[in-house]
Amino acid sequence: MFHVLQNERRRRVLQYLSDTEGPVDMRDIAEQVAAWEHDTTVQQLTSDQRQRVYIALYQSHLPKLADFDLITYNRNRGVVERTALADEVAQYLDPNGANDHSDGNTTWTRYYGGTTLVSIGLIALTALGILPFTSIALASVITAMYAIVTVGFTRWSDD
Numbered sequence: 001m002f003h004v005l006q007n008e009r010r011r012r013v014l015q016y017l018s019d020t021e022g023p024v025d026m027r028d029i030a031e032q033v034a035a036w037e038h039d040t041t042v043q044q045l046t047s048d049q050r051q052r053v054y055i056a057l058y059q060s061h062l063p064k065l066a067d068f069d070l071i072t073y074n075r076n077r078g079v080v081e082r083t084a085l086a087d088e089v090a091q092y093l094d095p096n097g098a099n100d101h102s103d104g105n106t107t108w109t110r111y112y113g114g115t116t117l118v119s120i121g122l123i124a125l126t127a128l129g130i131l132p133f134t135s136i137a138l139a140s141v142i143t144a145m146y147a148i149v150t151v152g153f154t155r156w157s158d159d
Helices: 008-017 026-037 047-067 084-092 108-127 135-158
Strands: 071-074 079-082
Touching: 008 026, 008 047, 008 071, 008 079, 008 084, 026 047, 026 079, 047 071, 108 135
Parallel strands: none
Antiparallel strands: 071 079
16 A cells, blocks of 8 residues: 555545545546646646646556555546545545644644754753753653653544
8 A cells, every 4th residue: 555655646646536526537637636746727737748647647547546446447438436445545645734633824743843943952052051951851851842742743633
């Protein structure tokens, strides 16, 4: 499964399908994936940009997703539909971090990043002799900070 999902184009197909209900024309998928890849709109895509993505989806990516039961793919009709398994893995594919239960503009990545910056500051201040921490005390404070953030993340993500 990780091998299948390591490819960005396949993840984008699943991302597109996560917002749909029922069967979807693969041309629509190819156009949106191409637009994402070229950071443009579907209307501004060139024929070559559309074609390259369409061929790759047709020949490789959609059959592979179908082999792993993430989609059903009728190659002759050019119709794709996500499966229940795709719904299960969708939470791991969210590129916008919506599954990190962000609170306003604050994400859990920022909490961990902030904790890292505070840890670096504490280490620097201790090394300069400004803070009177022993190595054990410093390690304990830093570990406690990460434990608090981790417990918060775990409780928040269970909601």
